[in-house]
Amino acid sequence: MLVPTFNVRGPNVRESEHYIEADFHYRKSTVVVGPDGTAQVKPTAELYTFRTRKHVGRVGVMLVGWGGNNGTTLTAGIIANKLGLEWRTREGVQQSNYRGSIVMSSTVRIGATEVNEDVYTPLRGLLPMVHPNDLVLGGWDICGENLGTAMQNAKVLDVDLQRQVEPHLEKLTPLCGVYYPGFAAENQRERASHILPGHDKAGHLAKVREDIREFKERNELDKVIVMWTASTERFMRVIPGVNDTADSLLASIENSHEEISPSVLYAVAAILEDSPYINGSPQNTFVPGCVQLAEHRGVFIGGDDFKSGQTKFKSALVDYLVNAGIRPTSIVSYNHLGNNDGKNLSSAPQFHSKETSKSNVVDDMVRSNQILYPREEDGPDHVVVIKYVPSVGDSKRAMDEYVSDIFMGGKQTIVTHNTCEDSLLAAPLILDLVILCELSTRITYRTASTPGFVQFHPVLSLLSYLLKAPIVPRGMPVVNSLFKQRACIENILRACAGLAPEDDMRLEHRALPPYKHVANGI
Ligand code: NAD
Numbered sequence: 001m002l003v004p005t006f007n008v009r010g011p012n013v014r015e016s017e018h019y020i021e022a023d024f025h026y027r028k029s030t031v032v033v034g035p036d037g038t039a040q041v042k043p044t045a046e047l048y049t050f051r052t053r054k055h056v057g058r059v060g061v062m063l064v065g066w067g068g069n070n071g072t073t074l075t076a077g078i079i080a081n082k083l084g085l086e087w088r089t090r091e092g093v094q095q096s097n098y099r100g101s102i103v104m105s106s107t108v109r110i111g112a113t114e115v116n117e118d119v120y121t122p123l124r125g126l127l128p129m130v131h132p133n134d135l136v137l138g139g140w141d142i143c144g145e146n147l148g149t150a151m152q153n154a155k156v157l158d159v160d161l162q163r164q165v166e167p168h169l170e171k172l173t174p175l176c177g178v179y180y181p182g183f184a185a186e187n188q189r190e191r192a193s194h195i196l197p198g199h200d201k202a203g204h205l206a207k208v209r210e211d212i213r214e215f216k217e218r219n220e221l222d223k224v225i226v227m228w229t230a231s232t233e234r235f236m237r238v239i240p241g242v243n244d245t246a247d248s249l250l251a252s253i254e255n256s257h258e259e260i261s262p263s264v265l266y267a268v269a270a271i272l273e274d275s276p277y278i279n280g281s282p283q284n285t286f287v288p289g290c291v292q293l294a295e296h297r298g299v300f301i302g303g304d305d306f307k308s309g310q311t312k313f314k315s316a317l318v319d320y321l322v323n324a325g326i327r328p329t330s331i332v333s334y335n336h337l338g339n340n341d342g343k344n345l346s347s348a349p350q351f352h353s354k355e356t357s358k359s360n361v362v363d364d365m366v367r368s369n370q371i372l373y374p375r376e377e378d379g380p381d382h383v384v385v386i387k388y389v390p391s392v393g394d395s396k397r398a399m400d401e402y403v404s405d406i407f408m409g410g411k412q413t414i415v416t417h418n419t420c421e422d423s424l425l426a427a428p429l430i431l432d433l434v435i436l437c438e439l440s441t442r443i444t445y446r447t448a449s450t451p452g453f454v455q456f457h458p459v460l461s462l463l464s465y466l467l468k469a470p471i472v473p474r475g476m477p478v479v480n481s482l483f484k485q486r487a488c489i490e491n492i493l494r495a496c497a498g499l500a501p502e503d504d505m506r507l508e509h510r511a512l513p514p515y516k517h518v519a520n521g522i
Contacts, residue, residue, distance in 0.1 A: 001119050006110055013498030020052045020127065022498035050496040051453055052127055053442040057222030059130045060215060061434050062275075064266050065230025066139030066174040069339050069394055070280070070306075072151035073423040074229075074430050075137050075172065076165045082133040087160035094158070098132060100428035102465070103435045108490050110499060116508060126493040130438050132431045136219045140211070140266075141174035141230070144194030148172075154339070156394045156423045175211050178204050178262040183233040183283075185347030188340075201256040201265060208269035223441060225434050226270035226277045228263055229306075229426070231341070233283040234349035235356075236261050246296055249289030264290055271299045276437050278463070279303030280430065282357030286471055294458045300437055302460040305357040305468040308425035309418055310335060310398040312482060315361050317402065317414070319481040322365045326412065327372040327405040328380045331362065336387040337396035337422060346388035357469035358384045361480045396422045429466050436463060436489065443496055465489055 007015075012023040025045045032040045063071045079085075080096040087094055098104035107120040124131075145153070148170030152162060179195040196204050216224050236243065237259050243249045252260055253268060263285040270277035271294050279285045282305040286294075294301040307315070310333055321328050336342070345351050359382055366372075366379040373379055398418040406412045440460055444453035456462065457473040464470035464478075465485035472478050479485055491501040 001113070001117055002107065003110075003119055003121050003125070005125050006119075006121055008498035010498060018054060020054060020497065022050050022496055024048045024050060024495040024498075026495075046447055048495070049446045049453075051444050051446070052439075052496050054128050056128055056130045056438070056442070058136065058220060059134070059434070059438050060136040060138065060219055060221040060224040062212060062215060062224055062226045063137065063139035063430075064177070064226065064228045064263070065141055066137075066172075067141035067143050067145055067147060067150040068229060068231070069154040069156055069341065069423040070229040070426045070430065071139065071141070071174075072147050072154050072169070073156050074427040075147055076151050076157055076161070076169060077427050078132055078135060078137065079165050079168045080161060083164075085161065085164050087158055087164060089158050089160070094161075098428060098431070100425060101132070101431050101435075102486070102489070103129060103432050104132065104428070108494070109502060112508065123490070123493070124435070126490075126497050126499075127439060128442075129435050132435070135431075135434065136221060137172075138215045138219075139174055140177040140208075142177035142179045142188075142193070142195050143191040144173065144176075146170045146173045154394065154423065156421050177230070178208065178265050180260075180262055183261045183263070184231040185344045185350050187343055187347060188231055191340075199256055201260050202254045205253050205265055205269055205272075208266055209273050212269060212273045212275055223438065224270075224273070224275045225437055226266060226275050227280055227430060227433065228266065228278070228285065229280045229430060230263070231344040232281045232350045232353050233261050233263055233285075235284050235353055236264065236287055238284070238287050243287040243289040245289050246293035247289075249287070249293060261285070267301070268293060271297050271301070274299055276300035276302070276441065276460070278433050278437060280306045280426070280433075282353040282469065284353075291459065291471075298455065298458055300440060300456075300458055300460045301471070302433065302437060302463040303467060303469075303471050305354070306426050306429045306433075307466055307468040308422065308429055309396065309420060310400065311358055311361055311468045313416065313418065314400065315480050315485075316482040317416075318362045318365050319483055321402070321404055322369050322372060325372070328362070328402055329405055330381040330383075330401070330403045332381075332383045332385075332401045333358065333398065334385045334387075334400070335396055335398040336389040336392065337394070338388065338390040338392040339394040339396075339422065341422070342386070342388040342396075343390075345386050351386060354386060355384050360469060360478075364478055364480050394421045394423050395419060433463055433466050436466075439493075462489060462492060 014021045026048050027045045030042045065071055085096050103124045106123050108123055109118050110121050112118050148166045151169055176194050176196050179192045212224055241248050242252045242257055267277045267285050267290050345354055400416045402414040404412045444455055446453045459471055459473045461472040
């Protein structure tokens, strides 16, 4: 059974006009491992009080790379949903929807009725969240095409839908982008015709900050989230005194240092404007200086690289294999695509950024099982190949081969083939990132050791489910496993709403009469 909303009535939850406040006993175990390898486990519980502001306000999203395949697909998708559009396809009439968004299209179990029928609510029903139809979109692009033309060039959406949204999209034109040759692939240079003039990076920073402020004021927004969905850049060199601290980074922008990339400039502008910044591509925008700036300012950052297709599947499949006691020995991931992203990635330095973000996604699963992998270096061979094939356009093909050791020296080979429009997977992820990030700005918590109510750490690891190479606060282990990442989102939201975490014990179904009495309990 699905219910749209619910109220939690219990001593742990208090709801006022402005807030939902919930007490939650967070249980964890502290383990001390002795020199002989024996472990002493001490279970502890700490009281967290979560306070969620109910008023969502008006939310704006500024996309860097607004005129790209993801940007135009997202914008057209929101307009279509807002207008309730339907369009004809070969298979019949298609309605607008938000498939692929965990917030909009996945459910969570809130409990069971007295006759043990499970009751679900949409994930978005757990707490007040912004509806995608209410988002105000804007952004920058180095290509000055209006979004209608850009959407047609992207060749992602059905023609009958394009025809209906075009009149709305053609009125939207991105702001001039920041372009420094050498960061995106050389083959993107011809697109770069709509850019901020000159080489003064401090001037560019000031202009991007002004763009954010102006967008916020003009649209009467309460907050703006800035997201990079522009072309993948090469990695920035991390240089002491240039970008390793917040101060050095700001000074390097002032001096127009050559190693300041466009992405770090947008990120710094967003942080200085108190706007969260999310990196949907693999480059290392979050150099130490950028992370430190976000920490000093208390502004959320999230990244890196949308986890949309092949990697999402990998982080579910490898989790299954390793937790089944099966030992993957090689993972070979090949894909080809023909959109502008593929063209950009056909250049070696940009491919290297993508290869890196795709490569580490099984590391935590390998580390979690020393029965299968006694040493970290025994992990599976992992190879990633990307090829540019223009004729397939946005319809990316991903082929993966997983070879594993099974019982008694046997081998298991799993081969998968995934075909799908890349941007139709990425657009709902962008929404989830925005919605969860915005929600996080309204959640505070208090424990015995905090100085009152505080926000989550600025490095917003809660978003990991949606990102290929999640960045996490210093010292926190990275979790790539898809199921754990989703459980993290669900359980934190449940705690804020006053619900117990979903532990799947289902004792109400297992501990049932007729009872068999066992003498002495054994
Ligand atoms: P795209 O090439 O269609 O769009 C990128 C846009 O960014 C282009 O319009 C380009 O003109 C613009 N751009 C480039 N540099 C810019 C700058 N400095 N400032 C402003 N605009 C700039 O690519 P896409 O398919 O929309 O993908 C966008 C990004 O998302 C890529 O980096 C891609 O690797 C990443 N990504 C996509 C997916 C997916 O499933 N689609 C998954 C993971 C990551």
